[in-house]
Amino acid sequence: MTPDIESTLSEYIRTQVLKRPKYNLGSDDALISSGLIDSFHLVDLALFVEEQFGVRIEDTELNSNTFDTLAQLSALIQQRIK
Amino acid sequence: MELTRYTTLTQPIICRALEDPEGLAIVFIHDDGTEEKIQAAQFHAEASRYALALQSTGVQPEDLVILVLRHSQTLLFAFWGAIYLGAIASIFPFLTEKLDAQIYMERVKELVTHSKARAVITFPEFKAELSALLAGAGCAVLSTADVPQAPDKEAPTVEWPAYPGDKIAFLQHSSGTTGLQKGVALSHRSVLNQIQTYSQSIDLRGEDVIVSWLPLYHDMGLIAGFVMPLVAGVPLVLMSPFKWVRDPKVLLQAIHRQRGTLCWLPNFAYNHSARVIRSQDVAALDLSSMRAFINCSEPVYDESQQVFLSKFGAIGVRNEALSTCYAMAENTFAVTQCPTGQPARLDWVNTRLLQEERRALPVAVDSPGSSAMVSCGFPIPGTEVCIMDEHEVRLPDRRVGEIALHSACMLSGYYRRPDLTAQSIRAGWYYTGDMGYLADGQLYITGRKKDLIIVGGKNIYPQDLEAIANNTQGIAPGRSVAFGLYDKSLGSENIVMICEIEGKGISEAAKKAVEMDLRRRVVQRSEIALADVRLVEGRWLIKTSSGKISRSANRDKYIQDFLENETEHSNQWRNQ
Numbered sequence: 001m002t003p004d005i006e007s008t009l010s011e012y013i014r015t016q017v018l019k020r021p022k023y024n025l026g027s028d029d030a031l032i033s034s035g036l037i038d039s040f041h042l043v044d045l046a047l048f049v050e051e052q053f054g055v056r057i058e059d060t061e062l063n064s065n066t067f068d069t070l071a072q073l074s075a076l077i078q079q080r081i082k
Numbered sequence: 083m084e085l086t087r088y089t090t091l092t093q094p095i096i097c098r099a100l101e102d103p104e105g106l107a108i109v110f111i112h113d114d115g116t117e118e119k120i121q122a123a124q125f126h127a128e129a130s131r132y133a134l135a136l137q138s139t140g141v142q143p144e145d146l147v148i149l150v151l152r153h154s155q156t157l158l159f160a161f162w163g164a165i166y167l168g169a170i171a172s173i174f175p176f177l178t179e180k181l182d183a184q185i186y187m188e189r190v191k192e193l194v195t196h197s198k199a200r201a202v203i204t205f206p207e208f209k210a211e212l213s214a215l216l217a218g219a220g221c222a223v224l225s226t227a228d229v230p231q232a233p234d235k236e237a238p239t240v241e242w243p244a245y246p247g248d249k250i251a252f253l254q255h256s257s258g259t260t261g262l263q264k265g266v267a268l269s270h271r272s273v274l275n276q277i278q279t280y281s282q283s284i285d286l287r288g289e290d291v292i293v294s295w296l297p298l299y300h301d302m303g304l305i306a307g308f309v310m311p312l313v314a315g316v317p318l319v320l321m322s323p324f325k326w327v328r329d330p331k332v333l334l335q336a337i338h339r340q341r342g343t344l345c346w347l348p349n350f351a352y353n354h355s356a357r358v359i360r361s362q363d364v365a366a367l368d369l370s371s372m373r374a375f376i377n378c379s380e381p382v383y384d385e386s387q388q389v390f391l392s393k394f395g396a397i398g399v400r401n402e403a404l405s406t407c408y409a410m411a412e413n414t415f416a417v418t419q420c421p422t423g424q425p426a427r428l429d430w431v432n433t434r435l436l437q438e439e440r441r442a443l444p445v446a447v448d449s450p451g452s453s454a455m456v457s458c459g460f461p462i463p464g465t466e467v468c469i470m471d472e473h474e475v476r477l478p479d480r481r482v483g484e485i486a487l488h489s490a491c492m493l494s495g496y497y498r499r500p501d502l503t504a505q506s507i508r509a510g511w512y513y514t515g516d517m518g519y520l521a522d523g524q525l526y527i528t529g530r531k532k533d534l535i536i537v538g539g540k541n542i543y544p545q546d547l548e549a550i551a552n553n554t555q556g557i558a559p560g561r562s563v564a565f566g567l568y569d570k571s572l573g574s575e576n577i578v579m580i581c582e583i584e585g586k587g588i589s590e591a592a593k594k595a596v597e598m599d600l601r602r603r604v605v606q607r608s609e610i611a612l613a614d615v616r617l618v619e620g621r622w623l624i625k626t627s628s629g630k631i632s633r634s635a636n637r638d639k640y641i642q643d644f645l646e647n648e649t650e651h652s653n654q655w656r657n658q
């Protein structure tokens with residue numbers, strides 16, 4: 001539904017978090033509950049989202065209940081941009 | 083700090099409650115930023131309530147009490163309540179959302195059974211489950227809701243038993259990955275000696291204010307960020323580690339508000355703070371009250387300290403406030419400490435000779451092929467440090483060997499594990515398993531003897547992760563390796579796992595499923611996020627001549643095969 005947001009996030013996660021640009025990261029892959037993104041990188045990701053999309057994710061929201069996949073995070077950002 | 087007149091840790095706390103009842107003991111900062119002040123007499127009264135409640139469940143002096151409590155005031159009171167009673171307190175890391183609750187509870191049961199604990203204190207929501215699980219184990223489960231409220235702020239007038247100084251006060255569990263098998267038993271005398279001597283090293287004063295976000299199940303948080311301030315009568319400002327990770331500026335705000343003077347941090351915290359705190363969010367703060375930020379519990383990197391200094395220098399962090407310390411639970415806490423008020427010394431040595439000949443040859447500053455080793459300072463008074471070769475013979479200055487220590491604040495032993503105690507304490511010396519050298523009285527850490535990985539201040543044993551992989555569907559049993567790699571931007575190690583996949587011609591999709599399964603299983607059991615997982619074909623892993631899978635050889639192969647070929651970021655990884 002939001003390919004631009006999702007591909008921007010995907011690229012960030014692949015290059016900056018996983019440091020594997022060619023990693024096959026799916027829309028519905030678990031990011032937090034799988035440990036693909038650790039607690040420290042999660043804070044980096046929140047900063048990136050704020051800088052890139054102007055959307056703030058509160059520190060209390062940085063857990064898998066708020067979002068756990070690229071699709072869910074993209075939807076959250078889309079919703080807050082509006 | 084004059085503590086020599088005391089024989090137990092509880093005496094100075096009780097004395098202070100009587101002599102200076104309104105003295106500030108703790109400022110507890112809640113996640114929403116509200117502050118709760120706890121005075122000396124109030125702390126004593128709260129701890130006494132827990133002692134009485136434990137007593138009424140039948141806990142006797144010498145019994146082990148395990149605290150399954152989240153980072154909260156309750157945990158602080160319950161810990162001292164157990165010690166007031168003469169029981170042995172031990173803090174178990176609390177359940178988090180990432181861990182599998184069922185596996186977590188099983189771990190509590192394992193610890194209770196192995197260590198023959200007589201009571202567990204937990205929150206009401208866990209009481210039923212833990213009671214059922216521990217039925218027949220001879221262990222009472224006390225809910226915090228069952229602890230009677232204090233009728234007023236008056237401390238109960240109970241006389242606590244006087245006991246000798248060699249009595250065990252608490253256990254510190256070296257934070258392993260999948261269990262807490264090794265409980266470091268510390269006597270009242272050892273802990274008092276540590277506080278007395280370490281206070282001298284850091285010149286601890288009544289006007290100091292210690293600020294901490296560290297968890298209490300780890301020696302740095304437990305001693306520097308809890309036991310020492312209470313026993314020494316220095317105010318402690320405490321916040322939650324979970325809050326700090328997500329929003330590290332809370333530490334700087336607390337220092338500003340409370341005029342903090344001392345703070346202990348693991349190396350990665352310098353990078354994390356510098357990376358994710360926005361300058362504009364802290365521009366109005368003043369951190370010039372800080373006497374020392376003490377870098378401890380991970381290898382210290384000068385570049386981590388420098389990024390912290392350049393980010394926060396403008397708000398009052400001074401170079402001479404960047405101090406270092408080498409510590410371990412087995413010496414209660416500190417082994418060495420840099421004199422406060424001056425930056426840690428940098429020792430420039432020839433890198434090749436250090437690695438190949440285990441000699442720290444001094445060279446000119448920043449010369450080619452050199453490394454800057456950060457000093458961890460001088461041994462604290464009463465602690466002797468030496469460097470031993472593999473035959474347990476002392477080595478001269480600037481020769482790298484295993485660090486051994488001898489002191490009056492050493493562990494009494496590993497709790498109920500005489501075998502492990504005998505392995506690590508030989509002829510009165512505790513062998514740390516860390517490698518390093520001495521030069522002009524100062525200690526430099528160069529590495530570790532064992533394949534231990536330290537991530538974010540937490541000790542991780544690769545064999546624990548490999549065992550999880552062995553039980554993961556699709557991975558060939560006994561064909562996995564885990565190791566750490568230093569990541570400069572994090573200031574800490576990343577964990578990499580390489581596992582041989584079972585069968586041939588496995589599709590990429592099937593491999594991905596195995597990878598995600600392994601990642602999830604590791605997180606649920608250990609809270610460890612694997613930085614990289616590679617599933618490889620059979621016979622990829624290199625074995626040693628004795629047939630064991632070699633962690634170091636496979637690490638080198640990983641760097642060559644995957645990092646150097648694959649990404650332009652390979653220069654961020656540094657071979658230690």
